[in-house]
Amino acid sequence: MSQPPSTSQPAAEIGVIGGSGFYSFLDDIDEIEVDTPYGPPSDAVSVGELAGRRVAFVPRHGRDHRFPPHKIPYRANLWALRSLGVRQVLAPSAVGSLTPELGPGALAIPDQLVDRTYGRPQTYYDDDAAIHLSFADPYCPSGRQVALASAREAQWSPADGGTLVVIEGPRFSTRAESQWYAAQGWTLVGMTGHPEAALARELALCYTPLCLVTDLDAGIEEGEGVTMEEVLRVFGENVARLRSLVADVIKALPAERSCPCGQALDGMKLPIVLP
């Protein structure tokens, strides 16, 4: 383990937050213990290089999956990545599908989210000022296009757009909840997409979700409903493909950002100093 390097070069430019079943990334890595005003991140951050791009990785549940979705230190994770120099974040995640068109093994790059969580710390701007950021379009438009193009190139026809509803968990949805979400026109269900995306916006980071469908949620699933075993099994069957896609996206991300994400805080009088 080492401390963040004290050179003027950022340790990393691209961050990956791995989800269920995605606990490590890259082989030749430095593990960095980062502390933040919000406590430590879920685990040591590993930093390595891929095709000349410096990449930082943190497993959002911890590498031993010790943090359930409602206890993940989301603020510390995003803060740690930004403090290492990260400005673009990729967020692979296991999700349920709310539509029969997207079965297990499908890839979706949603363009909207609905927050059904409660009680999670979801802002850096708690005291000394009222900061209200635009969040109409929660994801990086440029990152989404790169992800879609990379997936198509890899012959993995992605669902372009759709709404991810983020539930509090840790339990899965009832059939009635699931049917209600589907009736709203929402297409995916997960437990971690909020506040992760909102906190990324609060740090002016690009944030791009890469959603791997592991199950048909209870509303359209025949039988007993979703189980954690099912999610992890289907994710395991597809994780090599997802890792390869994450690598392709990293290679294709622009070095200079031209999306609006970096200007999210322009003109704001922030009550905290960002790393």
Ligand SMILES: CSC[C@H]1O[C@H](OP(=O)(O)O)[C@H](O)[C@@H]1O
């Ligand atoms: C392992 S079952 C439910 C669990 O899986 C998803 O995790 P992640 O988004 O980090 O891939 C879901 O959000 C739940 O946390």
Ligand SMILES: Nc1ncnc2[nH]cnc12
């Ligand atoms: N059906 C589901 N509901 C919530 N989170 C999930 N992650 C994977 N499948 C899920």
